[in-house]
Amino acid sequence: MAGTPQFTHASLDDYRVIKANLAGEARTTGHRQFPRTTFLSFDLAHIGLTEQEARLAGHDVRLARLPVPVIPRSRVTRETQGLWKAVIDAATDRILGATLLGPDAGEVIATVQTAMFAGLPYTALRDMPLTHPTMAEGLNQLFANPTEE
Template sequence: MRIAAKDVAALMAMPRASIVGDTRGMVKFVVDAETDEILGAALLSIDSQELINSVALAMRTGLTASRLRDGIWTHPSSTEAFNEVLANVVR
């Protein structure tokens, strides 16, 4: 199992939090080290109510952490955090 977590204030790839002036929170993923399956996530940040929908969809459809990490996300958006946080956990 691999775990990646980052404070929102430290995420360079999540400019929306800075734009709206709310950099509180963190983004955390738990990923199976062998299969790259997303086992869970904790999303405590601006727009987390929307981010969790993408993570839940990825988990339900078997989208791997690598595929979520390599997604091309709208800029500026909070989903851009997936690229940076998952880069720390995905092989």
């Protein structure tokens, strides 16, 4: 047992690690973060730390919140239920975690995960030109004005 969450995408990555090591590459399972998505009539997706976990770990945090109806795509599709929230390290501007509740959240969380994996500051997602109208475009708005709490 690799000690990872029991997700299909975790098993697939375990396989890639084993295959790489058999081919002579040095790859480990350490420091991986797995997104999780619950598929409902709209998605509940999460990556990284929650606000409470970040505070318990000693981070000073900034929070970004966005009601889904603010995202243009949600109005186009008339799927306006939900809320997005992200936790940002106030000292480094790095994204510590995000929880997205709403349409296509399982798809959008991959963009947040990529930014986290690359160590990008939240401002990268705030300032990145994203296709209009998409749900991912909501990341520009989510990260527009994080607050200290």
